[in-house]
Amino acid sequence: MGKPASSAVLPLRFASTSVSPHQSLSGTVGDGLGDGDPLLPNSDPFSSGPPSPDGMPSESGNDRPGSPPLALDDNSPAPDAPVPSPIINVSHLTVRAGKKVIVNDVSLDILDRQVTAIIGPSGCGKTTFIRTLNRMSEVSPGLTVTGSVKYKGQEVYARAVNPVLLRQRIGMVFQRPTVFPMSIYENVAFGLRLNREDEDTVERKVLESLRRAALLSELQDNLDRSALTLSGGQQQRLCIARALAVSPRVLLMDEPTASLDPSATQKVEDLLYELKQEYAVVIVTHNMQQAARVADRTAFLYQGRLIEYDRTKKLFENPREKLTESYVTGRFG
Numbered sequence: 001m002g003k004p005a006s007s008a009v010l011p012l013r014f015a016s017t018s019v020s021p022h023q024s025l026s027g028t029v030g031d032g033l034g035d036g037d038p039l040l041p042n043s044d045p046f047s048s049g050p051p052s053p054d055g056m057p058s059e060s061g062n063d064r065p066g067s068p069p070l071a072l073d074d075n076s077p078a079p080d081a082p083v084p085s086p087i088i089n090v091s092h093l094t095v096r097a098g099k100k101v102i103v104n105d106v107s108l109d110i111l112d113r114q115v116t117a118i119i120g121p122s123g124c125g126k127t128t129f130i131r132t133l134n135r136m137s138e139v140s141p142g143l144t145v146t147g148s149v150k151y152k153g154q155e156v157y158a159r160a161v162n163p164v165l166l167r168q169r170i171g172m173v174f175q176r177p178t179v180f181p182m183s184i185y186e187n188v189a190f191g192l193r194l195n196r197e198d199e200d201t202v203e204r205k206v207l208e209s210l211r212r213a214a215l216l217s218e219l220q221d222n223l224d225r226s227a228l229t230l231s232g233g234q235q236q237r238l239c240i241a242r243a244l245a246v247s248p249r250v251l252l253m254d255e256p257t258a259s260l261d262p263s264a265t266q267k268v269e270d271l272l273y274e275l276k277q278e279y280a281v282v283i284v285t286h287n288m289q290q291a292a293r294v295a296d297r298t299a300f301l302y303q304g305r306l307i308e309y310d311r312t313k314k315l316f317e318n319p320r321e322k323l324t325e326s327y328v329t330g331r332f333g
């Protein structure tokens, strides 16, 4: 099960509010986004600190004999590799829609520079869970969130936090590409223009983001073309470039390859490997092979509860919980 809370949990209750993703980005006095706030652009005063000793379930113990359901490369780090530090701490997170509990008392740490997969059967709360990490859940009507989500030690649900700025730090890529009906260039420049970056900075960041999203070489001759003329796979990478342009630290991806063909899927998966060198990536997927290929850690949700969270290899080959084993071996879901 999820890690026990290591610190006091702030009991928070938030009525759902409608938040426009395009609301003003400027943090003003009284926003609580003063100096020293990690949600200010270009400031990162809170180092992630030493790795939390209870950031993950123990590597040892609970090993059960049995034939592995999926043969995986061993993606465990070398014994002397530094332990990745948590960038997001989720503690006793519960999401309700009226009386219905959609996410039930979930506690886990998302580690920096790692890919974390969220798996589980349809309707188990995967999308709802990742949307709480950057307060996108506030855009859905009728949801109540309790518990705690901390980004670099700061409570993201604190009243003072600007949700738009938060969503730049914790960006999101959706199941279907969400390109805007404008040029390729302007799609990537979108958030930069909201931030009122100067033209030189916009150009530099647009080109850099397209390069990181492995699109620049394909498209550089014609960035004025309408983004709507791109293939589905290119549109999805464009959405990734748009998220990267505003300097995120975490990328949330909700089934980003669900609408893509195998070749476009491969490109996005290759990209994940590059992205995790600099970002924490959280990916929801229904595809067990994909989770096994791309994820360092995997969390299994079932009926809103976190059943198991561990290194991907461990979770697939030697899970602690019977329910996990049944799911990863395809016995249900």
Ligand SMILES: Nc1ncnc2c1ncn2[C@@H]1O[C@H](COP(=O)(O)OP(=O)(O)OP(=O)(O)O)[C@@H](O)[C@H]1O
Pocket: 097, 102, 120, 121, 122, 123, 124, 125, 126, 127, 128, 129, 140, 141, 142, 143
């Ligand atoms: N705003 C809402 N109001 C009421 N119920 C909701 C709301 N959002 C989600 N739900 C319900 O919560 C449950 C979990 O939904 P969610 O989209 O998180 O599941 P999921 O695991 O992502 O499923 P899938 O794999 O099919 O995408 C579903 O039963 C859904 O109908």
Ligand SMILES: [Mg+2]
Pocket: 126, 127, 128, 254
């Ligand atoms: Mg979903």
